[in-house]
Amino acid sequence: xxxxxxxxxxxxxxxxxxxxxxxxxxxxxxxxxxxxxxxxxxxxxxxxxxxxxxxxxxxxxxxxxxxxxxxxxxxxxxxxxxxxxxxxxxxxxxxxxxxxxxxxxxxxxxxxxxxxxxxxxxxxxxxxxxxxxxxxxxxxxxxxxxxxxxxxxxxxxxxxxxxxxxxxxxxxxxxxxxxxxxxxxxxxxxxxxxxxxxxxxxxxxxxxxxxxxxxxxxxxxxxxxxxxxxxxxxxxxxxxxxxxxxxxxxxxxxxxxxxxxxxxxxxxxxxxxxxxxxxxxxxxxxxxxxxxxxxxxxxxxxxxxxxxxxxxxxxxxxxxxxxxxxxxxxxxxxxxxxxxxxxxxxxxxxxxxxxxxxxxxxxxxxxxxxxxxxxxxxxxxxxxxxxxxxxxxxxxxxxxxxxxxxxxxxxxxxxxxxxxxxxxxxxxxxxxxxxxxxxxxxxxxxxxxxxxxxxxxxxxxxxxxxxxxxxxxxxxxxxxxxxxxxxxxxxxxxxxxxxxxxxxxxxxxxxxxxxxxxxxxxxxxxxxxxxxxxxxxxx
Numbered sequence: 001x002x003x004x005x006x007x008x009x010x011x012x013x014x015x016x017x018x019x020x021x022x023x024x025x026x027x028x029x030x031x032x033x034x035x036x037x038x039x040x041x042x043x044x045x046x047x048x049x050x051x052x053x054x055x056x057x058x059x060x061x062x063x064x065x066x067x068x069x070x071x072x073x074x075x076x077x078x079x080x081x082x083x084x085x086x087x088x089x090x091x092x093x094x095x096x097x098x099x100x101x102x103x104x105x106x107x108x109x110x111x112x113x114x115x116x117x118x119x120x121x122x123x124x125x126x127x128x129x130x131x132x133x134x135x136x137x138x139x140x141x142x143x144x145x146x147x148x149x150x151x152x153x154x155x156x157x158x159x160x161x162x163x164x165x166x167x168x169x170x171x172x173x174x175x176x177x178x179x180x181x182x183x184x185x186x187x188x189x190x191x192x193x194x195x196x197x198x199x200x201x202x203x204x205x206x207x208x209x210x211x212x213x214x215x216x217x218x219x220x221x222x223x224x225x226x227x228x229x230x231x232x233x234x235x236x237x238x239x240x241x242x243x244x245x246x247x248x249x250x251x252x253x254x255x256x257x258x259x260x261x262x263x264x265x266x267x268x269x270x271x272x273x274x275x276x277x278x279x280x281x282x283x284x285x286x287x288x289x290x291x292x293x294x295x296x297x298x299x300x301x302x303x304x305x306x307x308x309x310x311x312x313x314x315x316x317x318x319x320x321x322x323x324x325x326x327x328x329x330x331x332x333x334x335x336x337x338x339x340x341x342x343x344x345x346x347x348x349x350x351x352x353x354x355x356x357x358x359x360x361x362x363x364x365x366x367x368x369x370x371x372x373x374x375x376x377x378x379x380x381x382x383x384x385x386x387x388x389x390x391x392x393x394x395x396x397x398x399x400x401x402x403x404x405x406x407x408x409x410x411x412x413x414x415x416x417x418x419x420x421x422x423x424x425x426x427x428x429x430x431x432x433x434x435x436x437x438x439x440x441x442x443x444x445x446x447x448x449x450x451x452x453x454x455x456x457x458x459x460x461x462x463x464x465x466x467x468x469x470x471x472x473x474x475x476x477x478x479x480x481x482x483x484x485x486x487x488x489x490x491x492x493x494x495x496x497x498x499x500x501x502x503x504x505x506x507x508x509x510x511x512x513x514x515x516x517x518x519x520x521x522x523x524x525x526x527x528x529x530x531x532x533x534x535x536x537x538x539x
Contacts, residue, residue, distance in 0.1 A: 010148025014196070017142025020134055051085040055092020062226050064089040065244055069230075069237035073321045073382065079236045080308060083243050087297035090247065093191045094290045096142075097198070108143040115140050176210040180217025185225060190218035194289045201281035208271070211285045212259070216252050219292050223248025235318035239311040246307060251296030255288075319371050323354075323379030329390045337398040340390070344410050347387050351380055351417050352460040358424045359453040362431050362445075377425045384418045409527060416524045423520060427452065427513040434506050441503055444488060448514045455521055462528070471525060478522035485511045 054064045068082045115136045118124065124133040184193045197214045200206040206214070223245035230241030262269040268276075270291070274284045300307060328346040333339050358373055371379075391414065395407045431445050455477060462470040488511055 006148055010145045010199075011196070012145070013141045013148060014145030015192070017138045017140070017145055020138030020141065047081075047084050048088050051088025052092035054085070055089035056095040061086065061089050061093060061222065061244060062229055065226060065230070065240050066237075069233065069240055072236045072240070073324055079239050079312070082240060083304075083308065086240065086244055087247060087293075090296060091290070091293040094286075094293055097191050097194050097286050097289045108140060108147070111136060112140045112144070172210060173213045176213035177217040180214035180219075181221040181224070184218040184221035185228075190215075190222040191289070193218040194285065198282040198285045201285055204281075206281070208274075208281050208284050211281065212288050215285055215288050215292065216256060219248055219289075219296075220252045235315060235321040237321075238315040242311060242315065243307065247296040247300055250299035251292050254295045254299040255292055320375045320378050320382075323371065323375065324382035326383055326386045326390075329386060334390070334393055334397055337394065337400070337403045340394045340398075341403070341406055341410065344387055344391060344394075344414075347383060348410075348413055348417060349460070349464050351383060351387075351421070352456075352463050354380060355420060355424055355456045355460065356453050358421075358428050359449055359456065362428060362449045363453060373425060373428050377421060380421045381418065384414055384421070387414050413524060413527050416520055416527065420517065420520050420524070423513055423517045424452070424456070427510060427517065430506055430509045430513060434503060438503065441507055444507065445510060448510060452514055452517055455518065459521055459524065462525070471528060474521070474525045478518050478525060482515065485515045 051064075054067070055061060065086060068077075068085060071077050072079055072082050115133065118129075118133045118136065123129045180193060180197075184190050194215050197206060197211045197218075201208065201211045226241045226244040226248075230238060233241060258269060259271070261267065262271060271284075274287060279287065326347055327350060328343040330343070333343045354376055357371070357376055361373065388411065391407050391411050395404060398404075431449065434441070434445070455474070458470065458474055458477070461467075462474055488507075
């Protein structure tokens with residue numbers, strides 16, 4: 001019983017340490033990691049460096065893939081340049097495996113003491129140091145967990161039933177492979193399962209052949225996990241998760257064939273080399289993991305272009321992805337403050353020009369929209385989010401008073417556009433959900449729809465041309481409409497039982513959304529400023 005409790009406690013410490021390391025490293029480097037990965041596409045050397053760094057920092061290739069999918073979907077990098085980073089990120093996850101193969105017992109105990117001192121000094125409450133302290137705690141728990149597993153498993157090495165199992169037939173290799181697949185699907189980390197297998201091997205609980213089968217199964221499962229986590233992705237993002245699966249499947253198949261050839265032919269190859277060097281069972285499994293990551297990339301390299309074209313053919317960019325890519329924002333544009341400000345303004349013009357498309361399907365004489373409203377909404381949110389990141393980067397890079405003041409205005413406009421997108425989208429959903437409305441309701445909704453479409457179109461033209469006459473007109477058209485909307489609601493209430501409750505509720509919701517849209521439009525108009533008039537601009 002003591003053995004099982006010790007091993008179970010060790011596993012708990014190990015998994016807790018892995019989670020803490022990932023959480024605090026992402027907090028320490030999350031904002032910078034995006035910029036680093038963007039820079040990685042400039043050349044093959046930087047791609048290798050930053051890909052390995054991303055894998056080592058996040059200790060999850062799936063996390064790297066979803067970071068890349070965000071960059072690809074927003075147009076920061078293209079799929080062709082993102083694919084090689086996945087292979088290097090796989091190799092980067094080897095860092096924790098290599099560290100686990102070294103006996104760091106005394107170093108870990110020292111680190112535990114230092115971490116305790118850091119908490120005693122309340123460094124964990126410091127904004128500057130709290131993530132570093134949390135990272136140290138994660139490292140301590142991880143390696144303490146490994147020590148616990150070793151101590152708990154050490155007496156098992158003399159167990160007769162275990163020796164009988166390890167000396168069983170080749171069917172055990174199949175079971176080991178299946179075990180590696182199943183446990184990795186649960187733990188979501190092949191490097192974590194490899195470290196556990198290494199720990200078992202270091203105390204004689206697992207021999208090299210069975211441990212190798214577990215590592216290979218874990219490698220295949222990491223590709224399956226990526227596919228499963230990305231089942232709801234589409235377009236270029238789907239290409240990344242499928243590529244990870246192809247990488248892992250090709251690497252595991254290649255390694256398995258090489259090991260089978262060595263075993264059946266007796267030719268000295270990988271295992272013979274490990275024995276010749278004198279590697280322990282634990283170190284051999286660490287090398288197996290690293291070599292597997294290398295073979296994944298080597299196996300697909302001759303077919304890389306074919307795979308790339310096949311992925312692009314079967315998973316083309318979605319409409320949401322195409323619309324969700326900023327057309328004007330570039331990293332180079334941040335170098336000149338005036339240029340960067342103009343680029344954000346151009347992107348805002350584009351977002352405002354798309355708003356009338358939300359209402360077009362509701363109009364009897366309106367053109368049929370090419371894109372679904374939900375697609376427009378999702379793409380608009382993505383572009384607005386990228387504008388916010390761009391504005392933040394601009395404010396961080398240029399500190400002049402004029403630039404900072406204008407970035408505040410731009411951020412306010414960006415928030416207003418996001419609110420407009422949400423409100424107009426909700427208006428569309430509410431009105432479109434009404435089936436066979438009464439003539440009175442149909443007439444009312446037609447008036448609201450046409451009015452909102454006209455205001456949105458006029459705002460888009462005003463944002464683009466900055467004509468003073470248009471600003472004056474918009475200010476007049478966006479005056480407070482609360483009295484008019486209250487009158488409309490009273491008319492609906494007077495209909496009484498003639499109007500079903502569902503339609504009555506939908507009309508009330510549509511009038512509220514229309515009123516909110518007009519209010520947001522007015523705030524945006526005022527933020528544009530109007531020199532030479534009495535009413536000051538509002539930010």
